[in-house]
Amino acid sequence: xxxxxxxxxxxxxxxxxxxxxxxxxxxxxxxxxxxxxxxxxxxxxxxxxxxxxxxxxxxxxxxxxxxxxxxxxxxxxxxxxxxxxxxxxxxxxxxxxxxxxxxxxxxxxxxxxxxxxxxxxxxxxxxxxxxxxxxxxxxxxxxxxxxxxxxxx
Amino acid sequence: xxxxxxxxxxxxxxxxxxxxxxxxxxxxxxxxxxxxxxxxxxxxxxxxxxxxxxxxxxxxxxxxxxxxxxxxxxxxxxxxxxxxxxxxxxxxxxxxxxxxxxxxxxxxxxxxxxxxxxxxxxxxxxxxxxxxxxxxxxxxxxxxxxxxxxxxxxxxxxxxxxxxxxxxxxxxxxxxxxxxxxxxxxxxxxxxxxxxxxxxxxxxxxxxxxxxxxxxxxxxxxxxxxxxxxxxxxxxxxxxxxxxxxxxxxxxxxxxxxxxxxxxxxxxxxxxxxxxxxxxxxxxxxxxxxxxxxxxxxxxxxxxxxxxxxxxxxxxxxxxxxxxxxxxxxxxxxxxxxxxxxxxxxxxxxxxxxxxxxxxxxxxxxxxxxxxxxxxxxxxxxxxxxxxxxxxxxxxxxxxxxxxx
Numbered sequence: 001x002x003x004x005x006x007x008x009x010x011x012x013x014x015x016x017x018x019x020x021x022x023x024x025x026x027x028x029x030x031x032x033x034x035x036x037x038x039x040x041x042x043x044x045x046x047x048x049x050x051x052x053x054x055x056x057x058x059x060x061x062x063x064x065x066x067x068x069x070x071x072x073x074x075x076x077x078x079x080x081x082x083x084x085x086x087x088x089x090x091x092x093x094x095x096x097x098x099x100x101x102x103x104x105x106x107x108x109x110x111x112x113x114x115x116x117x118x119x120x121x122x123x124x125x126x127x128x129x130x131x132x133x134x135x136x137x138x139x140x141x142x143x144x145x146x147x148x149x150x151x152x153x
Numbered sequence: 154x155x156x157x158x159x160x161x162x163x164x165x166x167x168x169x170x171x172x173x174x175x176x177x178x179x180x181x182x183x184x185x186x187x188x189x190x191x192x193x194x195x196x197x198x199x200x201x202x203x204x205x206x207x208x209x210x211x212x213x214x215x216x217x218x219x220x221x222x223x224x225x226x227x228x229x230x231x232x233x234x235x236x237x238x239x240x241x242x243x244x245x246x247x248x249x250x251x252x253x254x255x256x257x258x259x260x261x262x263x264x265x266x267x268x269x270x271x272x273x274x275x276x277x278x279x280x281x282x283x284x285x286x287x288x289x290x291x292x293x294x295x296x297x298x299x300x301x302x303x304x305x306x307x308x309x310x311x312x313x314x315x316x317x318x319x320x321x322x323x324x325x326x327x328x329x330x331x332x333x334x335x336x337x338x339x340x341x342x343x344x345x346x347x348x349x350x351x352x353x354x355x356x357x358x359x360x361x362x363x364x365x366x367x368x369x370x371x372x373x374x375x376x377x378x379x380x381x382x383x384x385x386x387x388x389x390x391x392x393x394x395x396x397x398x399x400x401x402x403x404x405x406x407x408x409x410x411x412x413x414x415x416x417x418x419x420x421x422x423x424x425x426x427x428x429x430x431x432x433x434x435x436x437x438x439x440x441x442x443x444x445x446x447x448x449x450x451x452x453x454x455x456x457x458x459x460x461x462x463x464x465x466x467x468x469x470x471x472x473x474x475x476x477x478x479x480x481x482x483x484x485x486x487x488x489x490x491x492x493x494x495x496x497x498x499x500x501x502x503x504x505x506x507x508x509x510x511x512x513x514x515x516x517x518x519x520x521x522x523x524x525x526x527x528x529x530x531x532x533x534x535x536x537x538x539x540x541x542x543x544x545x546x547x548x549x550x551x552x553x554x555x556x557x558x
Contacts, residue, residue, distance in 0.1 A: 015277055016492030016505075042183075043404045050507060050516040059505075061492070061520075065404060065420050087189075092407030094189055095528045113191040118234035118557055127242050134246055 017061055018070030028075045029084045032060060036089045040064045041071060044090035047097060049104045051130045055079055056104045060086070060093075077106055079129075085111040103128040183405035189531035192220040192228045199227055204542065206235050212309060213553035215546070217530070221539060229534035229542070231527055236557035244517035249275055249349060249484035252517065256504070257343045259519060260555035262305055265291070265298040265334075266497035267504075267519075267555075268347035273428060273493035274504040275349035278486035286474040287351035288429045293467040294337060294346065295429075295495070296460045297364070300371075301330040302498035303457050306550045310450065311382060313547030314391055319381050326374050333363050349484060351477035361468065368465050375457060383454065392446040396545035398533055399444050406532065407525035410500025412549055415452045416444030422496035433470070436463050446548040453550070485512050499523045499550055519558055523551040 014020055023031045035041045041062035049058045060073040077083055083106045087094050098117035101108050105126035108114045125132050192201055205216040214235035220228040240255045247255065256271045257264030269291055276282060283291070304323040311319030331341045337360050338346035338353070346353050382388050398408070403416040413420055421438045423431040439455035441448025486508040494503035500522030507516040526549045534542055 014490040016274075016494075016503075017490075042401075044407050045501070046407075046503060046505070046518070046520040048505065048518040050518070061505075065418060068425055089183065090407075091183060091185060091189060091405045091532065092525055092528065094531065095524055112188050113230070115191065116234075118237040120234070127239060132242075134242070 014072070016070075017059070017072035020072040020074060022074045022076075025075055025077050025081065025083065028073070029086060031073055032062075032086050033089055035062060035071065035073070039071070040066070041069070044086075044092040045070070047093050047100065049100045049106070049128070051104065051128065052076070053130060056081065056106055058083060058100065058106075060090075080105055080107065082107045082109050084109050085114075087111060102126070105129065183401065185402070185405070185532055187532075187535065190228060191230045192218045198222070202539070206232075212546070212551055215527075215551065215553055217542070217546070219534075219539065219542065224538050224540070226534050226537050226539060226542060229530050231530060233553075234557055236553050238558065240558045241517055241519060244514055246513060248512050249486070249514065250482075252514070253348055254343070254345050256519065257345060258554065259521070259558050260497060260499065260502065260523070260552050261342055262552050263298045263302040263498045264342060264344050265295045265347060266495050266502055268344065269295060269429075270493055270495045270497075270502050270504045271506075272347050272349045273495065274491045274506040275484065275486065277491035277493055278489055278506060278508050279349070279480070279484065280487075281350065281478055281480070283351045284475045284478055285430070285472045286355075287476045287478070289467055289471045290337075290352050290356060290476060291347050292429045292431065292434075293356075293364075293464060293471070294334065294344075294352075296463045296467065297330055297333055299498045300457055300460050300464070301327050301334070303453050303460070304330070306453060306498070307378060307382075307457075310547045310550075313543050314382075314388060316382060316385075316388065319378065322374070322377065322381065326371065329363075329367050329370075333360060333367065336360050336363060348477075350480035351475070353477075355476045356471070364464065364468055368461060368468070371461055375454075375461070379454065383451075389447070392450060392544055392548070395446050395537065395541045396449075396533055396548060397443055397445040398529055402529065402532060403444060406529040408500065408529060409522050409525065410496070410498070410550075411449055411452045411456065412500065412526045412529075414438065415441035415449035417442055417448075422494055422501050426494065428493075428495060430467070430470070434463050434466050446544055449548045449550075483512050485510060494520065497522060499552065499555070500526060502555075519555075521555045521558060523549075523553075524556045527551050527556060 041064050043063045043065055045061040045063050047060050049056045055076050055078045058075045062071045085097055085108050097108055102116045102119050103126055200221045202219045202221055204219055206214040216232040218230045219226055240259055243255055244252050253268045256267040260267050304327040308320035308323035335341045338344040398416055400416040400418045403413050417440050419438055419440055436459045439452045441452050488508055488510040490507045492503055492505045494501050502522055503520030505518040506514050509515040
């Protein structure tokens, strides 16, 4: 590492999401509803999943536009687990929940239109899970063409 | 050609939602009139029309399924994914400094902003800041890019609402902006210019006279644009009062940018969560009142004036110094997470990065403003006439590359 960058020695931290709360899947709907009603968080900024290796972790990023406060709610569900849809309080979740389901293979409960959003039915597996690999060089290679990219598949 | 997708996802379990979508308004706490639903539950005599993906006014490859009763829209549903390239997945196998080339291909009409949000997120993880000069150059290029993007929207919105002329004139001025961007970054689009730590190159000496010439000439062009559309009574009658999205609905659907400000909500990342040099600039945030198509139109037209003001101030104020911080060739941010957002021409463009300490991100999430802005069509199109669909979707200023990622 060259000079000019001070390596951070802090524990892993999260910035930009506000205060982060972890809840179980059963408390998720209640927590979000009370944050909507009592906390004043009327806007769902983003909803996304990530594969932790043990399951899927779903992050809800909320905001109170009037005061600018932000909050994150994080919920871990097992692979193939069930996620309650939160569209009734946060209609913004309608599209990203569909993306979450097709990309990570969790099941949506209570979603009014639970189709795939971005992918087709023909694909196998769930693209954003860590066990879904990009294709190998040999599968893509044609003579004389090298695939770019850093880590590789 | 095989059918692209079937209309059911068998493993999904609809819960307690009434089939007809006739949920009483009191059950919907956010001001929705109806349960957003797809178009597959057909009632008799209703016609399903596929608008797109090769329709002239769907801004790329948007495909909307419309369920029609005569000329009235009963339900609308966007069918997305035609431009899905798996940018979030690809980012997990690229080094940090290779990803700028991925994110600027998401929103191809304003690549600087995607790169900027990404660079801010990486800098947050690394715990560094770009030098002041780099931040001013980013803002200068960002505002120039915003003008180019708004001009493209202006032209296509003209086409959507039945005016051919504006498209020809806006391309003339956008060309001048793309020339500036090409001189500075080397590319007309997909710049790979804003990088973690700063910007790739310093401003070349020939850029300044080009920008000054543009700043001097653009006010006249802008008043020409207003003459072409804004003052035209036919256009006013055409777009006023349609596609009304009130502030409550706009927030509920996560709308940002000109669409949210058109509804009168003063949320602009540049003032609400200032980044770069915006705190030192003198500009105002235009707001609409009722949130109809006309308000969204006027907000973007005013934004062009504000961007022009900012370009002038930014050019005068660029500080001396380095354009790039000293960062290692291979970036290995410490484990952690960061969310950084910028105000792109379409709204809040955010990048959420999760680092596990290696040289590739463990997860990159792109918060696409156009995805949320588009999602409101489930709510706003039902009840409209089919001719208004094109105008309303045009007023949302979507870019499909960013929606599909």
